[in-house]
Amino acid sequence: MALSSSLPIPWAYMMALLDTKYKRVSDCIASGAVIFLGTPHRGSESATSVHRILSATIGSKAFVQELMRNSSTLTAINEDFRHYAADLSIWSFHETQPTTFAPGKSAIVVERSSAILEYENEISSHIDADHHTICKFESREDPGYTTLKNLLAHVIQSTTERSGELNPLPEAVQKRETYSASVAPGQLTSKQLSQILGYEDSSEEDLLFQRDSRAVYDSCSWICEKEAYQQWREPDNLPKVQYLWLKGQPGTGKSVLMSSVVDQLQDDNQLCVYYFFRENSAAKRTTRSFLLSTLAQMVACLPEFYNHLAEMDKDHAKIQSMSTRLLWQKLFLGTLFMIKQPQPWFWVIDGLDEAERPSEIISLIGRIQNNTKSQIKIIIASRAGMELERDFQKLNLGAALQQEVLQPADTKADMIAYASQQLELLPFDEDEREEIISLVVEKSQGIFLWLKLALEEILATAHTKDGIYEALEAMPMEMTDLYEQIVDGMSKSLRPASKPLAKAILQYTVCSIRPLKSTELQTVLEPQFGRLINLNYTINQTCPHLVKMEETTSIVNPIHSTLREFLLQGTHSEFAVDEADGHQSLFKIFVGTSMKKWDDCLAHINVGKEGEVCKSLESRRIQHGERVGAIKIDTAGDRLVTGGSKFILVWDIKTGEVVVRLLNRSEARCQALAFHPHNKKLVSVSADNISVWDLKRRDRRKMRISKPGGESQRRHRGAPWGVSIDSECQRVALAYKGWPLEVWDIDTGKLLTTFPTRNPLNACFNPSGHEVYSVNEDGTITRFWLNEGQPHGSDTNTRTQTLTCNANGTLIAGADGDGCIRIFSSDSFELLYSMDKYDEPVTAMAFNPAGDRLYDIRASDCNIWVPEVLLINVRDNESSSEESETIRLPITTSLESARAIHEITVITTDKAGDFVCCGKSNGRISIYDTKTGKELQEIYKHERVHVSAVVWSSDAQGQLIASGDTSGRIMIVSLRQLTPKSWACQVRVDFRLDRWVDGGVRQLIFNDDGTRLLVSAQNTSSLWKIPDGSMLGERRILGKKGDPAWVTHPHNRHQLVMIGPDVAGLYGWEDFEELTTPQQGIQLIQDQVHLGNPWQLQDDYLRARVHVTQDKRHFVTTVSAPSRRSSSAKVSFWPVSGFGEGHTHVQELYNLNDVHIHSLAGVYQNRAVFLDGDLWVCTMAAQSDNERTEEGLGLHFYVSTDWLNTSEEEPSIVTPVGDFVYAKRGKLVVVQRGMKCKQDLKSNSPSLF
Known part of the structure; x- marks a missing residue:
């Protein structure tokens, strides 16, 4: 569909959706697809493009005026259609050949940037035709006809869901669907492959970008005439040329050339994989990324290798955790290269010099010829360099390696074609235009980047032939000098207010670890500069010659990798970039600006209500069946033991199954468990009993702790407050209230010694076996030698209640009732680290086996700490003792106490959503401020x-x-x-x-x-x-006891509506007069069972909340039981029209009884906003047909468990502009425009259906 015939389609579809008369038409389109052919969705980029369109079509000038960039008609259609097109299948094709509209004059009428909508659900490709023939084909053999015919057959067959295989997608579309044609039933999908590899391949995006960067349609065809290339392409050439190295200067179009090579290979149905190294993307520069991308592409063409990967994953041979060397040896040399293919493989590698370790890659690929059963041919493009030369020489490849240096003469024809296309509408005669083109191409010396900038300068400033010559003479020949000229021009032309914005764009573009998408860059810029209406427009106005935005992916990049080198090398320009400042600025923005201080907490795990552990990655879940008093993992990490009052269970961690079940006959709570060093025996302590279990024979040796003084004294002591078993399972320390600390021998059941302590709370052994540490009720820590029984040092300045020692016995950690953690040296009690942050007490604490992590449990939270002192201690233990003395440094860290932090208990927002008002504990x-959270x-x-x-x-x-x-x-x-x-x-x-x-x-x-x-x-x-x-x-309150919810009636602002759990009432604002039947109200008729899941008003006390949708048609209510925080809240939709004078009952319109609702945050754009049981922020629209549909559900983003309060207060709201605001530990979490971010339901698996 071209121009006038296709632009009304989006508008017509939207009108059909709004008019029930055309519902059948809109339903058919929604179930099928919309295909655009050369449609100028975005209008024209300039008056030149408008002139081309006018010359190529028959239409009024008024119509053409509406095709201009940012015209009101196109802007309105595109903005509206975006919201209606989310569920459509959209295919957009653009032309690749210029249209002839006058003798000697031709041009691309609708550029790719205008023909693509850039919607997430859009698939774009090209048809090799001009604007006239893109929809008018010469014959049935025309490639464009074949492409569209296959696509239509595919759409029709998909819609009707007929059995059998679908017709093949067009070849141009298959390039966008890399893996879809390769995946057979029962084998891995590309998503599963990404999960196994731990890597999502984006090589196709790089190829698409380079393909779109080609100057003209048939550029780079000259490479086929090169003898070295012909020898490399020939499968059975003698001597065999396995490697072809193309070398060229920066900016000569090497990447575009390599994309052309890929297309040639794919068009010839060759087995081809490709990779583009990029200096501005740290992730894509690594050898690992190159190998994983190559692996993903090769596996897509080798179905037999899928099962092998799946088996490896099942056997826990995690590819994502393999080192790069192991990845190469096990998957490439050991597996892939052993699969013989009748066709040769062609590897295309671009930008090798931009890789993190080019020598490593050369070393790997240089050994392929002797380690594979299939023929693999590799073409490499890079800058010339002595280091690369030396690396290739070390391989002694001989005739297997051919080198080709790119010369200006190679690309001259492409450059002339590109310059002719850009300058064809200059107001000069043909001879003068050719003279200008010849001059600018000659001065470019084969550098495409220089040519592009020169042509932009000519088009922007030159009005006469002499002016063009002057502009060319003024342009420096070296790229560095050219960059200098550009930034100097920016300094002179930009207003002072625009300069910081231009520098920020350059700084963030150059310093980001990977290329930023336009939305990401805009998010980075807006906190400092305010809302940006159109980032592409901003870039074009501030730094158009230095930064560009990719049309297809909206990724912002420097115009060339040499720009990064220039800006970071220390130029004196005001736009020079300080790399350290740039990284610091990005760091502050991405981590958020609300926190001024950082602690050493590596991770935080929140345990859900009633003891269920909520994690994003759960390996196993076990159910002991009773309250667990002790838990322990064996030294090999294979088995886990849990102990309660009745049973002691040993679990296989890999399978989650019980392997040993023991009966705790003491019928007292198990207080401590420990595996024997060889894992053959198990020791348990319950009250005054010590049991040693032989796990193989399942027998038990029980010893009763018998303190001199008789049975009455033992009963008087009760159960010990603290129990600790040493690492060798030889001794156990028992801490009784009001008694000295006791150490017993496990083998003999005899008392070894007692230590003079005052009300010991707990104890722990030093793994060395010579010392034991005691914690008294007053917080004093005392160290005792086991063979002496006398104290050897103590610390009385702490209020420690919980104590633990690391595996090598060099550090001890203690925590007090206020949640403060302190780490001491075990020999001198020297304080090495202090953390004072949370006000919740620590109930349990332990070091990991390596000693570089400290874990604690506070209420229902688990924290993992990594203070620097632990890392230094680990390094010390790996060094010699002499070195240890020289680098050991005491470290003390003191953080702000949480006792000064007061919980936010309630939140409300102003009418505009710019500010929120919070009440505190x-x-x-x-x-x-909702913009900053401050x-x-x-x-x-x-x-x-x-x-x-x-x-x-x-x-x-x-x-x-x-x-x-x-x-x-x-x-x-x-x-x-x-x-x-x-x-x-x-x-x-x-x-x-x-x-x-x-x-x-x-x-x-x-x-x-x-x-x-x-x-x-x-x-x-x-x-x-x-x-x-x-x-x-x-x-x-009427009806059931609890907290009712009140709201002003949306249809009568002089009335109040009270909504309780089961009854509602109507009252007057003026004098509180009851307007419904006294003592009866309006009965709420509720659907108790919806989609098979019941929700009952069974608690004695319930709490109600109410919100009004923006269209004032519905009440959204929530009813919850404060005493049962783990239970789901009930969310219902009610018609506002049912709450009026004279009404006796109202029927519930719709509910979410089948969804586990954690809490309701509010209403946004007529949709209820709630947090579900899996901690996803979701929205749901009111539906009157009692039928759940995906269209009504919106899945927006996941809430970290760290946001959730462990107290009863969990205040959250949605502001009028869609910000999600949540309070946590006295601070505000603001997800700006969170409701505008919507996830694809098919790619996630929340428990909503």
Whole structure:
């Protein structure tokens, strides 16, 4: 479809969706596909393009005017169509040949950038035709006809789901679908292959970019005439040329040439793999990335190798954890190269000089010829360099290696064709134009980059022939001098306000570890410079000659790799880039700016309610069947033992199965477990019993701890507070309250010694076997020699409650009741490290076997710490003792105490969503900025009690804030904004409810004009007049006990709606008059079972919340049981029209009973926003047909378990602009525009269906 015939299609489809009369038409399109042929979706780039379109088509000038870039018509259609096209199959084809529209004049009418929509669900390709013949074919044998015929057959067959194999996709499309044709049933998919390799291959994107960068349609065909290339392509040549090395200067088009070689090989149906090294992508420069990409492409053509990879993965031979050497030896030399192929393999490698280790790659590929059963031919392109020359010479390849140096004469024809295309509309006669083209090509000396910049300069500034010559003479011949000229021009032409933006674009583009997508770069820039309307436009206005955005992938890149070298080499320009500053700036932006201090916590694991462990990667899950008192892993890491009051179970970690089941006959809680060093025996301690189990014979030797003094004294002591077994399972230390620390011999069951301690809490052995450490109730740590029984050093300055020792006995770690961790040297008690962060006490702690990690458990959280002192200690132990003395340095780290951090308990937002107001556990009320997540100002405070409710008036001024606390105190303040980030605050009303309210204030709500305040507490609600603070009335909750939810009626702003768990009521804002049947209200008729999963109102006390959709048609309610935090909340949709005077009941419109709802955050664009059981932020639209569809569900992003509070308060909201705001440990987490990020349901597996 060309121009006028295809542009109305998106508009027509949108109209069909909105008009039920055309529903059948829109349904057919949605189930099929939309195919665009040469459609100028984005209009023209310049007046030149408009002129081409006008000359190539028959149409009015008014129509052509609408085809200009950024025309109102095209902009409106594209913006609207994006939202309607998400579920469509879209195919876009662009032309590759120029259209002749006058004698001697031709051009590409619709460039690729305009023919592609750049939607995620769009597949784009090309048809080898001009703008006229892209949809008018000469015959049935025309390649374009064949392509479209096969595509239409594929679409039709997919739509009707007929049995049998689909017709093959067009060859041009197959290049975009690399793996799809290779995957047979039962074998690995490309997604599974990526998971096994731990690598997602993006080589096809690189090829597409280089293919689109070709100057003209048939450029690079000259390579076929080179004798060296012909010898390399010949499969049976003698002597055999296995390697071809193409060398050229920077900017000569080597990468584009290699993409042409790939296309030639693929067109000839050769087995071809390719890789493009890129200096601006750290990940793509590595040898490992090259090998994994090559492996993925070869495996796609070798179905028999899929099963081998799958078996390796099942056997836990993780490819992603293999070293690069092992990867080469095991998968390439040992497997792939042993598969004989009748056809030769062709490897195409570009930019070898930009690899991280070029010599390593040359060393690997240089040995292929002697280690493979198939013929492998390799072509390499790079800059010339002595180091590469030496590396190739070391291989002694002889005639197997051919070298070809690219000369300016090789690319001259392509450069002339490109220059002719760009300058064909210059207002000169043919001879003058050819003279200019000849001059500019000659001056380029074969450097395509120089030619491109020169042509841009000519088109932008030259109006006369003499002006063109002057512009060319002024352009430096060396690229470095040319860059200097460009940045000098930027310094003179850019306004002072635009220069920081231009430098930031250059800095982030040059310093990023990989190329940034336009959305990523925009995210990086906006915190500093504000919202950018169009990043591509910004780049073109600030630094167009230095940075470019790829049309197909929207990736932003330097115009050439030499630019990076230039900007980082220390030029004196104001646009020079300091690499260290650039990396630091990127680091600060990507990690977030809200945290000023960093701790040594490597990872944080949150354990869900009722003891279930929630992890993104779960290896095994075991169920002991009773409360577990002790747990231990054997030294080999193969078996796990868990002990309770009745059973002791030994598990195989790999299978998750019980291998030994032992009966704990003492019927006392198991307090400690330990494997014998050879893992043949197991030691358990329960109360006053020590048991030694022989795991092979399953028998038990039991010893009763018998302290002199008789049975009565033993009963008086009770169970020990702390139990510790040494690493050799020879001794056990028992800490009894009010008794000395005791050490018993496990083999004989005799008391070895006691140590004078005061109320010992715990103890631990030093793995050396000579020392034991005791922790007293007052926090004192004491060290004892086992053979002496006397203390040898202690530390009384700590309040330690939990103690552990590392595997080599050099460090001990202690934690107190406030959550502070301290690490000491084991011999001198010298403090090496101190961490004071969390206010939750540490209940358990352990070092990992290597000694470079420290694990702790606090409430339901597990933290993994990696302080530098542990790494230094590990290095010391790997060094000699003499070296250890020289590098051991005491390290002390003190972090901000969490005792100064107060939880955010409630959140509300202003009407615009720019700020949020938060109440805290210490009674303070503060305003935060949603753009930064930072606290801007503490505006006022209650007493030191929990703030339980807060509301910000929703009128245009937003001048009132009301807050309530758990003591029943309510404060109303007026705000006056002084600056964009500061307010003046005045208390207008301050009162306390007449009696103590259990649980305090639950909800506050203003009426529209701010003259009334509704206060909801447990079981009662009251209406108060502002500003005198008088109570107008009080109501008790109808129906089931709990917290009701209140909201202003969307259809009548003078009415209040109360919604409880099972009944609703209607009241007047003016005097709190009940407008429904007294004591009866409106009964809520709820669907108790939906899609097979029940939700019952079974708890004695329930809490309700309510939100209104933006279209004012639905209430979205949630009902939850505060006493059962692990249970799912019930989310329901109700028609607002059902809540009116005279109504006695209302039917639930829709619910989410079949979804585990963690919490409801609010409503955004008429969709309920909730956190599901798998911690995904999801949205769901109201549906009246009682039928769940994927179209109604939106899956947005995953919430880290670290965000979740372990306390009851879990405040979260969605702002009017779609920001997701969550409070955690006194800080605010803001996911900006989080609701606008939508995941593909088919690529994720949340538990929603």
